[in-house]
Amino acid sequence: MDYDLIIIGAGPAGYVAAIRAGQAGLKTAVIEKKHVGGMCLNWGCIPSKAMLESAKYFSRLGMAADFGVEGLDTKSLKFNWEKAVKRSDRIVRRLTKGVEYLLKKNNVETISGTASVEAPDTVVVDNRMLKTKNIIIATGSYPRPLPFKVGDESRIINLENMFSQKEIPQKLLVVGEGPVAAEVSQMLALIGREVTLLKTAEKVFPALDDYLNSYIDKRLVSLKIKTLEGTAGIDSVNLDDYEGIVNCMPRRGIKPTGALNPEEKESFYVVDGHFMTSIKGVYAVGDVNGRSIYAHAASAQALAAVNHILGITETMQTERVPMTLYTDPEIAQIGKTEQQLTAEGTEYKVNEFPLSANGKALTEGQPEGILRIISEPKYGEVLGVQIISHNATDLISEAAAYMAVESTVWDVAHTMHAHPTISEVFLEAGADAVGKPLHKA
Numbered sequence: 001m002d003y004d005l006i007i008i009g010a011g012p013a014g015y016v017a018a019i020r021a022g023q024a025g026l027k028t029a030v031i032e033k034k035h036v037g038g039m040c041l042n043w044g045c046i047p048s049k050a051m052l053e054s055a056k057y058f059s060r061l062g063m064a065a066d067f068g069v070e071g072l073d074t075k076s077l078k079f080n081w082e083k084a085v086k087r088s089d090r091i092v093r094r095l096t097k098g099v100e101y102l103l104k105k106n107n108v109e110t111i112s113g114t115a116s117v118e119a120p121d122t123v124v125v126d127n128r129m130l131k132t133k134n135i136i137i138a139t140g141s142y143p144r145p146l147p148f149k150v151g152d153e154s155r156i157i158n159l160e161n162m163f164s165q166k167e168i169p170q171k172l173l174v175v176g177e178g179p180v181a182a183e184v185s186q187m188l189a190l191i192g193r194e195v196t197l198l199k200t201a202e203k204v205f206p207a208l209d210d211y212l213n214s215y216i217d218k219r220l221v222s223l224k225i226k227t228l229e230g231t232a233g234i235d236s237v238n239l240d241d242y243e244g245i246v247n248c249m250p251r252r253g254i255k256p257t258g259a260l261n262p263e264e265k266e267s268f269y270v271v272d273g274h275f276m277t278s279i280k281g282v283y284a285v286g287d288v289n290g291r292s293i294y295a296h297a298a299s300a301q302a303l304a305a306v307n308h309i310l311g312i313t314e315t316m317q318t319e320r321v322p323m324t325l326y327t328d329p330e331i332a333q334i335g336k337t338e339q340q341l342t343a344e345g346t347e348y349k350v351n352e353f354p355l356s357a358n359g360k361a362l363t364e365g366q367p368e369g370i371l372r373i374i375s376e377p378k379y380g381e382v383l384g385v386q387i388i389s390h391n392a393t394d395l396i397s398e399a400a401a402y403m404a405v406e407s408t409v410w411d412v413a414h415t416m417h418a419h420p421t422i423s424e425v426f427l428e429a430g431a432d433a434v435g436k437p438l439h440k441a
Contacts, residue, residue: 003027005309006123006132008115008256011038012045012295013286014138015099017302022106024310029109029132031125036103036110037096039140039160040295046095047163050088052183052326055079055190059328063365079191082166089163117258120281124258134281134309137269138302141251141287146175147200147234150245157246159184169243170194176248177201178293179325182216184248186327189223196226196242198233200249207323209337209386211372219327253288266290273315274308275301283308297321322400324393329369332396335384335403336374349377351409353428355389357439359420366390371425373409375433380408391422398426409433 005021007014010032018030035042058079064072103110113125117137123130143158150156157165157172159180174185175198182204185197197204197220203213204220220227228237239245252267262277263270268290275283283305286298297318304316325331341348355361355369369389375382385399402412412430417423431437 003029003130003132005029005134005136005306006031006115006130007136007138008117008123009038009138009140009286009288010036010099010103010110011138011140011286011298012040013140013298013302014038014136015103016299017136017138017285017306018108019102019106020303020306021309022103022108024306026306026309028107029111029130030103031111031113031115031123033112033114035096036099037092038138040298041095041099042092043160043163045295046092047085047088048159048180048183048187049326050091051084051163052187052328054084054087055187056328059190060365066365081168081191085163085165115256115258117256117260117282119260120279135283136302136305137256137277137282137284137288138286138298139254139256139288141253141290141293143176143247144249144252146245146247146249148237148239150239155243155245157244159246159248162246168193171242172196172244172246173198173237173239173242174246174248175200177203177250178205178207178248179323181248183326184246185220185225186223188246189225190328195223196228196237198228198237199230202229205323205325208331208333209384210339212331212333212386212388215388216325216327216331251287251293253290255288274313275305275316276308291318292321294321294324320400320403322393322396324396326393329366329388329390330392332387332392332399333385334396334399335382337384338374341374341383346383347377348374348383349433350374351429351433353425353432353437353440355422355425357428358422358425360422360424361389363420364390371395371429373412373426373429373433375409380410380433382407382409382412387425389422389425395423395425398423 004026005028007018007030010030014030018028021028062074111125116124171194173196177200185195189195204216262279269277269284271284271289275285277284285301285305300316323333352370352372356367361367372386374384382402387395409430412426413434417427432440
């Protein structure tokens with residue numbers, strides 16, 4: 001059977017590409033060897049965020065008396081890991097069924113098995129040969145091995161098996177960097193586990209602005225998370241002290257087997273502006289190309305690749321991908337950092353507004369945080385936005401909209417915001433940028 005497009009992998013890159021292709025009338029098949037939804041839906045983004053919300057909810061119960069709730073004995077509270085996992089599983093099942101329905105509705109054939117790419121027009125699945133005009137590789141990534149050997153490997157906890165465990169050990173070593181390391185460390189600390197974070201980079205999340213990394217470091221201290229750093233940290237750690245070791249190492253691309261070998265660099269496929277590999281008609285989207293670790297970036301890349309197949313040559317602006325951390329509070333960033341602008345020799349200014357002066361944040365008991373707008377001083381174009389807030393991952397979309405149309409701080413300052421809302425911090429920071437702050441001392 002011949003196809004217009006075969007997609008390998010049914011994660012947020014693969015299934016989005018498949019749905020878009022099906023909507024456009026392309027004869028499409030998506031091949032998945034495990035579960036529709038991929039890592040993100042089954043053991044990554046969704047389960048981890050569900051567990052983070054359970055951990056945050058548990059932590060906030062200690063504030064119940066401040067909200068006028070009496071009769072709650074906080075000393076008797078305990079976190080039931082297994083029940084929290086069951087809630088997460090219910091959410092995952094609902095979402096995976098939705099994806100399966102959408103694939104079927106859009107006439108996408110779902111093939112279960114392991115794909116081998118043998119030629120630009122040939123994919124083999126469990127001895128079944130499939131012919132196609134185009135291929136999209138969306139096989140994702142996997143954490144690199146730990147930087148040391150663990151005698152008893154049963155103590156190693158990978159994210160793929162973390163949420164299938166009935167209980168989590170009390171004393172844990174989290175190893176790695178980036179959003180996953182930060183989120184997992186906080187989640188475990190919030191439910192009362194003793195956590196040490198062994199950072200494999202100088203900064204917890206190297207891609208973030210130094211201001212945000214500094215905040216993360218302070219927040220880790222406030223949660224009593226001990227941090228160790230780099231080679232010195234590895235040399236000083238005694239693995240026998242820990243009941244569990246959580247692998248949050250940087251990731252490497254997962255590539256299908258077969259005779260076809262597009263150009264690679266540091267375990268990731270090299271792609272052009274349309275996410276085509278070095279082989280014409282063969283695309284690589286999502287984690288497997290190393291451009292971004294985020295599911296929303298993977299989905300956007302998938303749409304761009306399918307559009308290119310359809311003859312739409314518009315490119316995706318990869319520098320405007322929102323970076324998000326679902327920590328407590330959440331952290332988000334888009335655009336340039338201060339460090340990048342300094343290195344480029346670009347003039348900029350920073351204007352801020354704290355959540356502690358925002359009415360909605362105070363009523364919700366969530367006053368910790370800040371909005372920072374980085375702009376170009378002459379014309380006021382917004383160059384970057386950084387947010388610390390309990391809903392920063394939602395607020396960052398407003399910043400993305402501003403930057404998509406090259407808005408200025410004048411536009412931000414003149415955008416009406418409902419009151420009381422957390423989003424009013426944009427209005428206030430924008431007003432501060434044009435020299436007319438209303439609620440800033």
